[in-house]
Amino acid sequence: MPHLAPIIAALLITNASDFATLRKDPANDGRVFVFEGVVAVPPSSDAFMILDDSGRACMFNRPEFRPPFSAGDRVRTYGNLAHFIKAKASVPICERTEILSRGSVPKPLPVSPSDLKSGKYDNRFIRISGKVEECFSDDTDSDWVYLAMDCDGETLYAASPHSHATAETHLKKLQGLVGARIAMCCIYSPEFGITSRRLIYKTTVIFVDENSIETLGESPNDPFDVPDIGQRPVPNLSGFLKLRRCKVTGQVIAIWQGDTIILRTPEGEIHNIELSGGTLPKRGDMIEVAGNAETDLCRINLNNATWRPVDIAPPVMQQTALLEERDIIRHRADRQLLAPLQHGNKVRIVGLVQDISKAHNGECTIQLKCHDDSFAVTAKADDAPEIGSTVEVTGICIVETTAWRPHAAFPRIKGVSLLATEDGAIRIVSRPPWWTPFRLLVVIGALLAVLAAILVWNYSLRRMAERRSQLYLKAKLARMESELKVGERTRLSVELHDTLSQNLIGASMEINTAEQMTLSDGPQALRHLDIASKTLKSCRDELRNCLWDLRSQALEEPDMDKAIRKTLEPYISDIDIQIRFNVPRSLFTDNTAHALMRIIRELVLNAVRHGKATAVKIAGGREGDTLFFSVRDNGCGFDPSTASGIAQGHFGLQGVRERLRLLKGTLTIESSAGHGTKATARLQLPKGAHEKA
Structure with missing residues (x-):
C-alpha cells in the first residue's frame, strides 16, 4: 500500500537526534527504529556505537544480535525503544544488525570540557583527554562503570556499560588506568544522569570500553607511588583540596560495613579506609593503603582504596583506661x-x-x-x-x-x-527473667489458641450432636411411623377378623342352614335368611366404619371431646349430642383411644337406630387408675334381659363387650321401656396414669 509509506517513514526513528528527543517520553515505548551509520569505535561484548550521517552518535546494547563487524563498517540496525521506569528514559533495544559496506574509521571531534557546555557537541562523537583520578562501579546501577577524569582542573565523569558476566574483568582493566593520562573516544550525553539513575552534576560522557581509550602517558607502575599522609601534613583545607590520591601505613583494628576498615598508624592516628573491592585484610594485619583522600574535619580518610601487606612490626600501644x-x-541542658x-x-x-x-x-x-x-x-x-x-x-x-x-x-x-x-x-x-513480656505474650497466645481450639471443638461437637440428633430423630420418626403402620395394620386385621370375618362366617352358616330347610321347613329357612341378611348388613356397617376410621383425623385431636365428636359426625347430623369427657387424651394410647371411640360410636348408633333417640349425653371421668364413661339417650328403651342378640343377627352390644374385655373392662346396661337407656363402662388405666395427667 504505497499511501502508507509516508506514515510509516514518519513513525520510524532513523537518526540520533530523533532518539535523543524521543527517549524521554514514555509514550514512545516500543517505537521502532531503523538506524544506519558507521561504527565509530571497536565494539565490545556489551555495546557498540554508531555514527549517523549528521555526525551524531548513538550507543546500542544487545550486541549478540549482530554479525562480527569492525570500526569503520557501515551497518543498519533494527529494533525498538524500551522504556525503563527506574531510569525514566527509553533505551534502544537492538534486534538485528546487518553490514552494508566496509569503510574507514571516522575521526572524532577533539574538545575540552568547557566546549561541551556550548551545546554544539550534544550527542556528537568526540575525543577528550585528561588524567584518570578514580575508577568505580555504580552501586545503584550495576550495569555501569565510571572513570573520574581531571581535565585541566575540571572533573569529568565517563561511563561505560557492561553486563553482569563481564563486570569484574571490565572494572579491573579500567582500574589499571588510574593515574594515567588518556584520550577517550566517546559521546557527550547531557541527559545521561537520567539513564544512570543518578543526577550527576558533573559533565558526563559515554564510552564503549577500554578499546575506546588511548593512553597518552604511562600509568604508574606502582599505585602506591603517591604521597604519604604521615609524611605530608595538611595545614589547612586548601591544602587538603590539592591532596588528591595518597597513602597511609598502619594496623587494621576493625572491619565494618563489609568493605570499610579502621587503620591506626604507628603514631596513633586513626583513618577510615573504604576499599574498592577484592579480598579484605584481617584484623591486626599491618598494611599499606592507597586511595582518594577525603575528610570529616577530624581525620583524613581514604576511599576507593587498594591495599598490600607490609612486613613491619605492629606498633606497641600504651595501655590506656577503657572509655565509658x-x-x-555527654548531656548538657537537654542537649546531647x-x-x-x-x-x-x-x-x-x-x-x-x-x-x-x-x-x-x-x-x-x-x-x-x-x-x-x-x-x-x-x-x-x-x-x-x-x-x-x-x-x-x-x-x-x-x-x-x-x-x-x-x-x-x-x-x-x-x-x-x-x-x-x-x-x-x-x-x-x-540474664533476663524467665517471665519476660515475650514469653507472657507467648503464653497468652497459647491460651488464646487453646481457647479457640476448645471453641472450635465445642462448635464441631455441637454440630456433630445436631447432625446425630437429626439422624436419630429421623430414624425414630421412621421407626414410629413404621410401628404406627404395623399397629394400624394389626388393629385393622384384628377388627376385620373379629368382626367381619366372624360375621361373614355366621352369615354363611345361616345361608347354608336356610338352603337345607328350604324344602322341609320354609318359614324356618326364611328366619335363617333374615338372620344372614342382618349379619351381612352388620358386616357392611362395620366395613364402612373401618374405612371411615382410616380417613378420620380423630386420633390426632388432643381433646377427647373433639375426638369423640369427629368420630360421630357422619352419623348424627340431626341428633342433639352433649359430650363432657373429663379425661386427658394423653392418658390413652392410640389403640386404646380408638377402641373407646368405637365403643362410644356403637352405643350411640344403637341408641339412634334401635332406640330412636333424639338426644344423647356422653360423659367420662376417672377415679385414680379407673376410667368410667357412660352414654345416655332419651330413646324408647328396652329390657336388657330379653334384648335381641347374636342369634337374632344383632352384634352391636356383643362387639362392645368384646372390646371392653380386651381392655379389661365391663359394661353395664340400665334401661326400661319408654325411659331411655344408660350404658356405663368401666376399665382400668395403666398404673400411675393419674400421676401423668
Whole structure:
C-alpha cells in the first residue's frame, strides 16, 4: 500500500537526534527504529556505537544480535525503544544488525570540557583527554562503570556499560588506568544522569570500553607511588583540596560495613579506609593503603582504596583506661554532645539488650540501652545474648560522619555505634527473667489458641450432636411411623377378623342352614335368611366404619371431646349430642383411644337406630387408675334381659363387650321401656396414669 509509506517513514526513528528527543517520553515505548551509520569505535561484548550521517552518535546494547563487524563498517540496525521506569528514559533495544559496506574509521571531534557546555557537541562523537583520578562501579546501577577524569582542573565523569558476566574483568582493566593520562573516544550525553539513575552534576560522557581509550602517558607502575599522609601534613583545607590520591601505613583494628576498615598508624592516628573491592585484610594485619583522600574535619580518610601487606612490626600501644559511655556522649541542658575524636578507641559500656537484628556475614546488630542513650553494637551472631539481658560490651567506638564538602561548615555526625566482633567482647552480667513480656505474650497466645481450639471443638461437637440428633430423630420418626403402620395394620386385621370375618362366617352358616330347610321347613329357612341378611348388613356397617376410621383425623385431636365428636359426625347430623369427657387424651394410647371411640360410636348408633333417640349425653371421668364413661339417650328403651342378640343377627352390644374385655373392662346396661337407656363402662388405666395427667 504505497499511501502508507509516508506514515510509516514518519513513525520510524532513523537518526540520533530523533532518539535523543524521543527517549524521554514514555509514550514512545516500543517505537521502532531503523538506524544506519558507521561504527565509530571497536565494539565490545556489551555495546557498540554508531555514527549517523549528521555526525551524531548513538550507543546500542544487545550486541549478540549482530554479525562480527569492525570500526569503520557501515551497518543498519533494527529494533525498538524500551522504556525503563527506574531510569525514566527509553533505551534502544537492538534486534538485528546487518553490514552494508566496509569503510574507514571516522575521526572524532577533539574538545575540552568547557566546549561541551556550548551545546554544539550534544550527542556528537568526540575525543577528550585528561588524567584518570578514580575508577568505580555504580552501586545503584550495576550495569555501569565510571572513570573520574581531571581535565585541566575540571572533573569529568565517563561511563561505560557492561553486563553482569563481564563486570569484574571490565572494572579491573579500567582500574589499571588510574593515574594515567588518556584520550577517550566517546559521546557527550547531557541527559545521561537520567539513564544512570543518578543526577550527576558533573559533565558526563559515554564510552564503549577500554578499546575506546588511548593512553597518552604511562600509568604508574606502582599505585602506591603517591604521597604519604604521615609524611605530608595538611595545614589547612586548601591544602587538603590539592591532596588528591595518597597513602597511609598502619594496623587494621576493625572491619565494618563489609568493605570499610579502621587503620591506626604507628603514631596513633586513626583513618577510615573504604576499599574498592577484592579480598579484605584481617584484623591486626599491618598494611599499606592507597586511595582518594577525603575528610570529616577530624581525620583524613581514604576511599576507593587498594591495599598490600607490609612486613613491619605492629606498633606497641600504651595501655590506656577503657572509655565509658560518658566519654562518648555527654548531656548538657537537654542537649546531647558527641565526641567524634573517640572514633577508633576502645570503649566499655554496660546496658540492656532491647533488640537483635540479624545481618549478613555471620554478624548481627544489637540495640543496647545504656542509661538515657541507645547504642547499636555490631557483634558476631553466635555471641548474641538473649533480649532482656544485661551485658558488658567491649569494642571499638565508631563515630559515623558524612564527608566534608567545601560549601558545608562541618560534616554531620550520623551516630555512634560499637564494633564488638572480638572473642569475649560481650560478657553477660545478668540474664533476663524467665517471665519476660515475650514469653507472657507467648503464653497468652497459647491460651488464646487453646481457647479457640476448645471453641472450635465445642462448635464441631455441637454440630456433630445436631447432625446425630437429626439422624436419630429421623430414624425414630421412621421407626414410629413404621410401628404406627404395623399397629394400624394389626388393629385393622384384628377388627376385620373379629368382626367381619366372624360375621361373614355366621352369615354363611345361616345361608347354608336356610338352603337345607328350604324344602322341609320354609318359614324356618326364611328366619335363617333374615338372620344372614342382618349379619351381612352388620358386616357392611362395620366395613364402612373401618374405612371411615382410616380417613378420620380423630386420633390426632388432643381433646377427647373433639375426638369423640369427629368420630360421630357422619352419623348424627340431626341428633342433639352433649359430650363432657373429663379425661386427658394423653392418658390413652392410640389403640386404646380408638377402641373407646368405637365403643362410644356403637352405643350411640344403637341408641339412634334401635332406640330412636333424639338426644344423647356422653360423659367420662376417672377415679385414680379407673376410667368410667357412660352414654345416655332419651330413646324408647328396652329390657336388657330379653334384648335381641347374636342369634337374632344383632352384634352391636356383643362387639362392645368384646372390646371392653380386651381392655379389661365391663359394661353395664340400665334401661326400661319408654325411659331411655344408660350404658356405663368401666376399665382400668395403666398404673400411675393419674400421676401423668
